[in-house]
Amino acid sequence: MNATHIHLLFNHVPVLGSIFALIILAFGLFGANRVLRRTSYYIFIIVALFTLPVYCSGEGAEEVVEDIAGVSHAYIEEHEDLANISLYLMLITGGLSVVALIAGAKSQQKGKLYAKIILVVGLISFTTIAITAGHGGKIRHSEIRDQAEHAY
DSSP, rough: OOOHHHHHTTTHHHHHHHHHHOOOOOOOOHHHHHHHHHHHHHHHHHHHHHHHHHHHHHHHHHHHTTTTTTTHHHHHHHHHHHHHHHHHHHHHHHHHHHHHEEEEHHHHHHHHHHHHHHHHHHHHHHHHHHHHHHHHHHHOOOOOSSSGGGGO
């Protein structure tokens, strides 16, 4: 198994995991269910941890695909730039989730505040991760590129 396998194997976890965690958090927040909120925090932490090997394997995956016909360095660089932002945002979301687990255990009031903060930060993280994934798909899948992008 090489870096490309790892990248392709795990790259769906940040996208699907973060939207799953957001849905659970929203139900937990608006339904006043502390167990669901805590569950979402654990999922965000797991997603943040899975984001690391996805990010770290990206460079190795680039080495494999950069010389394949039809692959543009512009697509790769754009994906890489977005991945930097996505990584940090997802690590922040995971870190806030750790803090929320600790703070929520001590105070119900702080727990709800952290849930609201994580809902916003998590939504931003999910959005950047989804955009990053979409751009990553364009590296090898010309059928999802806009017509104007086919000129690359």
